[in-house]
Amino acid sequence: MRIRTRTTRRGTAALTVAVLVGLTGAQYAGAAGAGDGPDRGHGGDRPGAGRKVLRQDVAAVRTAGGGKVKVLAEVRDGRTRVRARAGSGRPVPWNARFRAASTTKTFTSVVLLQLADEGKLSLDDTVEKWLPGMVAGNGNDGSRITVRDLLRQTSGLYDYVEDPELAGALRDFDTHRHDATPAASYVAVAMRHRPLFTPRPGGTPRWAYSNTNYLLAGLIAEKAGGLPWREQVEHRVIAPLGLRGTRVTGANPFMPGPHARVALPIPGKDGKPLDVTEHSLQHGADSAVISTTRDLDTFFRALMTGKLLPRDRLAQMKETVERTDDPEDLAAWPEGGYGLGLRDNPLSCGGRYRHHEGDGFGSYTRTGVTEDGRRAVTVSITSDGGLPDQERLNAATRKLVDHALCGRDG
Template sequence: MPENTESTENTESGARVAGARRRPSGLGEILRRVAVPALAAALLAGTAAPGVAAADGTAVPEAAPGQDRPELQKVVQEIVDAGYAGMQLRVRDRRGEWTGSAGVRRLGGTATVPTDGRFRIGSATKTFTATLVLQLVAEGRVGLDDPVAEHLPRFGLDRRITVRMLLQHTSGLFDHTGQYYPDGTVVPGIPWQGKEWVDRRFHTYRPEELVRLALSKPATFEPGKGWSYSNTNYVLAGLLIEKVTGRSYAEEMKRRILRPLGLRGTVVPGTRPGIPGPHAHGYHRYQDAGQWKVVDVTRQNPSWIAGAGEMISTTEDLQTFFSALQGGRLLPARLLAQMRTPHPDSGGLYGRYGLGLYVKDTGPECSGIVLNHNGSTNGYGALMYSTPDGRKTMIASITLGDAAIDQAQVFPKALDRLLKEVFCGD
């Protein structure tokens, strides 16, 4: 999903563009524009899971059998009560691993949200994509400061645009999902919300088509002269992976990350519209001829966002992946350090942006630096957080329903409440 529609990921940023400001990335944007219901949510009690190994290989103390975490379950319920259809949360810390959920699996039903359910992770996909690119850098097959045009000459890219700029959002490339500027000007891209998107939600886009659309629009700034969140950067990163490896983006993801880590609940769907396995339904609220309508958008073709936000996963798989990444199992230390080095002009609700993830300082009274990348697409939102050592993680999914809520107000407060409970609770 694009960060753009994506999440409140942003109210998130207030992305800085040398003069231009991109629409908030991630869950924020979408959550601002999609209304969700305050349902009398059926509660699924949280359960404790066995102890697991931290990213550095040391053991995290095993949670006592049947141990409850009422403080975490309370936050999950509060977030659902604020207007979301459902939520599942997975937390791992010194007390062990806990999972819980609240809300309903489907509007009008009574089945609870599964704690092992699949969901669309939106822009959290970008961390996977960045990791793949950095693995190729580690192997010497591509350089971080290589001109992208050397590898993808068919697009006629500005030769000043480097691989690093794609991963850091400093290329200045127009976002193919649309560009938002500080003065309120909006330059549209492909449809990603409302009736136009609903009517075309099964349409297939080719990555090359998305890139060429972006290149037909003026750049937001000269390469390297600003910061602006652009999904086009990561569509190009996916194409770069294919060019360098000679394999598809999906196959390379399976070969390098999904299979080695045993992420059996994670898929790169491509053009396939369904969500395999147990899952909660997601909904999109939009206006049509002056009337508000709600449609189940669980099934949708994610090709419009490609390597920037198409993936489907579970809270368990995201926890495994993010812990492995932070623990140095996927990248050498020098590249992990660069991934965690944020650009000074980036910033917002999630922190400052490095190479495929955000770096947020929660302060000395909490856990200090927390790494994250959230995401959303129509109907779904994802939260992915970890301390640098991978020993404390928080992964969540949120499903949208049919009630109108002010996402710009509700989501930041809900996220802050959750982060304080998890990362300041000790």
């Protein structure tokens, strides 16, 4: 899920917008010991491969976050690993788990594309075929929306996280932190609103980001695959790739394994910044994955090298559309298109990279992988009670990803 401010709205439900406006600081993993500044690489790292530049960029991300964030970044290039972390106080463990939020969407898309490859569904199937009557009312029409529209964000459906009533309820975070609202109920929230647009068969696609799309995609995966969406992600992606630090949370509010505490800059019951580390609010196919920097690098490299999808399905996933009707998304990502749960952006050294971000309740994830899958980078940011400037933070993370994937040494 994403905190809903229009540059980090995608993923954690309108939630954080309600809880606090535009928080994007995620607790960036702590630096050397208890001091400030960037930490050096750790065991298993190799010289070169941009270690100095990565340390500088991680420090710049923390500065862009106003200092009250902790940052952990990891770059993989073949067998070479380069890592850096920055922050104050207790360092975030190198293998820290974090909520990947909307980066979950890429996992969900892989499951749907695998099901399509097995003949269990078609990307041209309508939502109405799989979920009769669920997308209806107020101008919503599931018979005019396809599975492809859901995955590439061209359905025009209202984003449930924007719902004012939902956002209002979540201002009382402690009261609702253990709510595990079913996906169908959140879809019903979206159906209270008219769609932004309706897809036209054969027409040029219009685009607007909506978490509702991926809740529906998860429900369709369950119907077509015969298992809960969570189990399909585990069986089809996590286990085959050996992603030992990755989980799909379900309603369990607790973070497994080592992790950073995450706090938002609003007072909790004790008067201190509100600790939002444990909650059940991100448990759907739009936001439920918990992972590590190492695992996400592994996942994206495996995806781009054909370990998860055959060549034709991967080509479908990478085929992008222009983002047309979402100025907030364009402000956050000025360049690039959107495929089936996968963004693309240009690199300063030539070529393009693929990725999907994730923002939610003080935890922020930035990823990137080269087209050939050779090099990948993941950045985890966690709020330590601050309120970072979203534009500065996005600019700093984009620069870090570009340097990492271009292999800039220093």
